[in-house]
Amino acid sequence: xxxxxxxxxxxRATQTGLPIVPQPYHAIxxxxxxxxxxxxxxxxxxxxxxxxxxxxxxxNHYKLGYKFNGMTVWNVPDKYVxxxxxxxxxxxxxxxxxxxxxxxxxxxxxxxxxxxxxxQEDVNEQIETIAKLLSDCNLxxxxxxxxxxxxxxxxxxxxx
Amino acid sequence: MDTNLKxxxxxxxxxxxxxxxxxxxxxxxxxxxxxxxxxxxSDVLERLENLLENGTLTRFGALYNAEKMGGAxxxxxxxxxxxxxxxxxxxxNAFPEVAHNYxxxxxxxxxxxxxxxxxxxxxxxxxxxxxxxxxxxxxxxKINEYFVGLKLEA
Numbered sequence: 001x002x003x004x005x006x007x008x009x010x011x012r013a014t015q016t017g018l019p020i021v022p023q024p025y026h027a028i029x030x031x032x033x034x035x036x037x038x039x040x041x042x043x044x045x046x047x048x049x050x051x052x053x054x055x056x057x058x059x060n061h062y063k064l065g066y067k068f069n070g071m072t073v074w075n076v077p078d079k080y081v082x083x084x085x086x087x088x089x090x091x092x093x094x095x096x097x098x099x100x101x102x103x104x105x106x107x108x109x110x111x112x113x114x115x116x117x118x119x120q121e122d123v124n125e126q127i128e129t130i131a132k133l134l135s136d137c138n139l140x141x142x143x144x145x146x147x148x149x150x151x152x153x154x155x156x157x158x159x160x
Numbered sequence: 161m162d163t164n165l166k167x168x169x170x171x172x173x174x175x176x177x178x179x180x181x182x183x184x185x186x187x188x189x190x191x192x193x194x195x196x197x198x199x200x201x202s203d204v205l206e207r208l209e210n211l212l213e214n215g216t217l218t219r220f221g222a223l224y225n226a227e228k229m230g231g232a233x234x235x236x237x238x239x240x241x242x243x244x245x246x247x248x249x250x251x252x253n254a255f256p257e258v259a260h261n262y263x264x265x266x267x268x269x270x271x272x273x274x275x276x277x278x279x280x281x282x283x284x285x286x287x288x289x290x291x292x293x294x295x296x297x298x299x300x301x302k303i304n305e306y307f308v309g310l311k312l313e314a
Contacts, residue, residue, distance in 0.1 A: 020212075020220070040186070054223055057176060063215060095309065098304065100235065151253045151258060
């Protein structure tokens with residue numbers, strides 16, 4: 001099923017969040033003047049197709065004590081990047097994991113993994129774990145910390 | 161530091177952890193969550209409201225994947241001379257297509273996410289940023305995505 005007008009209406013109505021009332025899907029249905037069965041079916045279908053990654057809560061890292069958020073970047077042989085990308089993505093402390101292009105000579109890293117820790121030691125250990133996993137396929141790495149948030153809009157974010 | 165002043169208690173922590181794993185699509189989803197956690201529905205609603213209010217949660221709801229809706233997205237970086245940092249920040253942030261922008265400790269010291277309604281606009285925006293900043297824009301679109309999800313234990 002393709003993303004259509006009804007999905008778009010639902011997306012616009014819920015982009016900032018779900019209603020916090022006992023029957024949230026009924027509330028959306030009422031707002032959009034559509035049957036609740038349709039709303040629930042569309043939510044299920046959009047999750048199935050990946051238009052909705054998930055329904056749930058997004059915590060503020062800092063409020064939960066995760067003050068050390070590092071963008072770890074790795075130089076991995078291209079033919080192994082998918083293999084290790086999947087493995088690294090499964091680590092519990094990794095929130096995002098992507099294969100991205102190198103830009104030689106300035107940027108020689110092709111695998112990105114965002115890690116989150118409550119202390120610098122936590123993050124150092126996490127980096128060590130990834131390095132061990134990569135073993136001989138670790139041709140170099142770096143970790144970039146955000147020193148300042150320059151802009152953060154409410155836009156639906158799925159990249160960091 | 162605010163580490164001593166936790167914005168949530170042990171029950172909130174269970175709720176936060178639970179709700180990071182998903183939320184049901186059914187007639188009374190908060191009741192279902194409440195039952196799973198051995199809480200009452202009104203307790204779940206009140207706590208959730210409060211956690212959003214005090215900023216412990218930044219969002220509660222459906223997380224949409226912009227690309228699946230036809231949108232385009234990329235991560236880009238630039239090397240900003242230290243003295244020009246504020247000026248360049250203003251130029252980059254002025255683009256509505258720039259969703260997030262972070263200063264990072266690297267020679268590539270400014271990293272931002274650009275999101276547009278379609279791929280053509282994405283290319284145009286990156287070109288325009290390069291022109292206005294007079295800096296090379298390192299475009300790093302994802303080639304493959306292995307995992308996206310937040311699962312930070314409270």
